[in-house]
Amino acid sequence: SLAQAATWNPQLAEEAASVTAYEVRASGIPWNFSPVLDIARQPLWSRFFETYGEDVYLACEFAAAVVRGYQGNNVADKNKVAACMKHFLGYSFPLSGKDRTPAWIPERELREYFLPTFKIAIDNGAKTAMINSGEINGIPVHGNKDILTKLLREELKFTGVAVTDWEDIIKLYKIHHVASSLKEAVKMAINAGIDMSMVPNDYEFSDLLVQLIKEKQVSISRVDEAVKRILTLKFELGLFEKPETNFKDYPEFASEKFKEISYQTAVESITLLKNENHILPLSKDKKIFVCGPSANSLNILNGAWTHTWQGVDTTYNTKGKSTIIEAIKNIAYSAKVTYVLGSSLDEEKSIQQAVDAAKNCDVVLACLGEIPSTEKPGDIEDLSFSNSQIKMVKELVKTGKPVVVVLVENRPRIIREIADAVQGILMAYLPGDEGGDERAAVGDDDLFEGVEAGASTLVPGAVVVRVRLERLARAVHVGGRDVGAGTRELHRVLEPDLLELLRDHVRARVRERGHERAVRLVQRDLDGEVVDCHRVGQAVKLGVARVLLRRQLRVQQAGLALDVPGDVLRRELAAVQRGDVVRLDARTQLQHQVLLVDPLVGRKHVRRDLHVEAVGVRQTVGHDLPVGAGDRDLRVVLPGCVV
Numbered sequence: 001s002l003a004q005a006a007t008w009n010p011q012l013a014e015e016a017a018s019v020t021a022y023e024v025r026a027s028g029i030p031w032n033f034s035p036v037l038d039i040a041r042q043p044l045w046s047r048f049f050e051t052y053g054e055d056v057y058l059a060c061e062f063a064a065a066v067v068r069g070y071q072g073n074n075v076a077d078k079n080k081v082a083a084c085m086k087h088f089l090g091y092s093f094p095l096s097g098k099d100r101t102p103a104w105i106p107e108r109e110l111r112e113y114f115l116p117t118f119k120i121a122i123d124n125g126a127k128t129a130m131i132n133s134g135e136i137n138g139i140p141v142h143g144n145k146d147i148l149t150k151l152l153r154e155e156l157k158f159t160g161v162a163v164t165d166w167e168d169i170i171k172l173y174k175i176h177h178v179a180s181s182l183k184e185a186v187k188m189a190i191n192a193g194i195d196m197s198m199v200p201n202d203y204e205f206s207d208l209l210v211q212l213i214k215e216k217q218v219s220i221s222r223v224d225e226a227v228k229r230i231l232t233l234k235f236e237l238g239l240f241e242k243p244e245t246n247f248k249d250y251p252e253f254a255s256e257k258f259k260e261i262s263y264q265t266a267v268e269s270i271t272l273l274k275n276e277n278h279i280l281p282l283s284k285d286k287k288i289f290v291c292g293p294s295a296n297s298l299n300i301l302n303g304a305w306t307h308t309w310q311g312v313d314t315t316y317n318t319k320g321k322s323t324i325i326e327a328i329k330n331i332a333y334s335a336k337v338t339y340v341l342g343s344s345l346d347e348e349k350s351i352q353q354a355v356d357a358a359k360n361c362d363v364v365l366a367c368l369g370e371i372p373s374t375e376k377p378g379d380i381e382d383l384s385f386s387n388s389q390i391k392m393v394k395e396l397v398k399t400g401k402p403v404v405v406v407l408v409e410n411r412p413r414i415i416r417e418i419a420d421a422v423q424g425i426l427m428a429y430l431p432g433d434e435g436g437d438e439r440a441a442v443g444d445d446d447l448f449e450g451v452e453a454g455a456s457t458l459v460p461g462a463v464v465v466r467v468r469l470e471r472l473a474r475a476v477h478v479g480g481r482d483v484g485a486g487t488r489e490l491h492r493v494l495e496p497d498l499l500e501l502l503r504d505h506v507r508a509r510v511r512e513r514g515h516e517r518a519v520r521l522v523q524r525d526l527d528g529e530v531v532d533c534h535r536v537g538q539a540v541k542l543g544v545a546r547v548l549l550r551r552q553l554r555v556q557q558a559g560l561a562l563d564v565p566g567d568v569l570r571r572e573l574a575a576v577q578r579g580d581v582v583r584l585d586a587r588t589q590l591q592h593q594v595l596l597v598d599p600l601v602g603r604k605h606v607r608r609d610l611h612v613e614a615v616g617v618r619q620t621v622g623h624d625l626p627v628g629a630g631d632r633d634l635r636v637v638l639p640g641c642v643v
Helices: 002-006 010-026 056-071 107-114 116-123 145-155 168-174 182-192 204-214 220-236 256-269 298-302 324-331 351-358 387-397 487-493 496-513 515-527 534-551 566-578
Strands: 084-088 128-131 161-163 271-275 288-291 337-339 363-369 403-408 424-427 554-557 560-563 594-597 604-607 611-613 635-637
Touching: 002 010, 002 056, 002 256, 010 056, 010 256, 056 116, 084 116, 084 145, 107 116, 145 182, 161 220, 168 182, 182 204, 182 220, 204 220, 288 324, 288 351, 324 337, 324 363, 351 387, 363 387, 387 403
Parallel strands: 084 128, 128 161, 288 337, 288 363, 363 403, 403 424
Antiparallel strands: 271 424, 554 560, 594 604, 611 635
């Protein structure tokens, strides 16, 4: 989930959730224990990678998208499943950083940071909730009626099923020690608001609950309430009409179409953290030395909860999938790519051999990582990388060769000992099986096709390798769909002759001056109206109008908040659709500058003239203005795009 959040693309996450729902239902399972809606504010926590990050607004956007993807408009659909928002509430902020240990969260912080994702999931119809295994402010959540009934039911109006996490009623007795017996623990949890107990290996719960009902320590009305919620869920899922799944009804299971969505997520998630002296992108004809524990491991690319609980068993790895080193060899001239392990996750293996090999290369790719893990097995004492991996990088730096570090990890790790010494740093998160897809290094929709090697890129795993005109604007809708899957989508927005004119112009500039100055020259020429940008601006304005109509965003002019009137936007939208040449009236037009409100992060970015963001490089051409939430795209905002 953390890698999905790094895409800043909730629609892509919704598509991925829809695929998950399809394949889970095809497997005969109508209920998926996802999404994790905990806010990641404790980097030591072993389940950090399962969240949508630390930003509440962004996590809320993904929460809503994923619930929609799982459940759709009708959860009884044979391609949909019930979502399970988890872990309600405050699970991700243990004071010690260890899984399932006490959290101390003031009421204000609990509501401001940890509650909103669950509220938006409920507002989007989430059918079930899994409860926090730990305790908040001294009270285990599984026995906390204030949280499970007053907050979840009465305040948030949640009407679905509340299920425990693994054996957590038993833990009230054996771990938290707030109950004198298992029987008392059952009483506490059911009366607090638990509807279903996850006890896969112990059926004593049922017998004890019957005893408690007979003894009137648990009311029959409380049991009826829980049973009603469970039966309602089964009815909504259509299980009474069709309790079994026919696998033949799911021909797209594991299809190339579904794999493509996983691949696209991996591509969009990779984050460039450092690019000194423009070491990236790399040329395909360079001699490349690859090392490190994550360079040749599918398990590290996938992490926990993939194939197995902890994700370390190689037996179940997907056949035919490439590791980072295999992908690089498939892309570049394999004779110019060498590999030595150097260091395992926590032990020196062949560092001197790696150093010797690095001396004969043009660039070093050091792929660092951590062992796949989650929950208690994933507890760590600090965020530092292992001494062996840090030593390997330090020794490679001493060779004088440029070093690019690739981080494949469950959570943010400390790299201060090497950060200043290396030339490039890439955060790969856990990109999954498609993270080693060599297409990610070649690029689907290159803008600079056939350009000299100096304008190409070679980056490991799921990183775009050539500069691409990837997105016109993020979350912009044109013709009822998102623009952003590469230049194939741009063909649907721009007239073909204009797009080809842009392509030819950029190619000519690259041949004339080289990649280093090409984007600046293109900007200058576009400002001088060498290319007619008006039609492009119309298309973008159409998209922005749709976004504003959908989200009712606010713009600012002269420091004053200005609500964009819906009737104005509808009128302008209709005019654009008719092909009329229009300008927004004085109430909405911003003089001399374009103010775009990012629909994902809500930040405002002033953009004047043409701004270009090269692949992986956060820089604005011509102005010291932020490009925005961007990533590895060649992002273009053309004149005429006036909100």
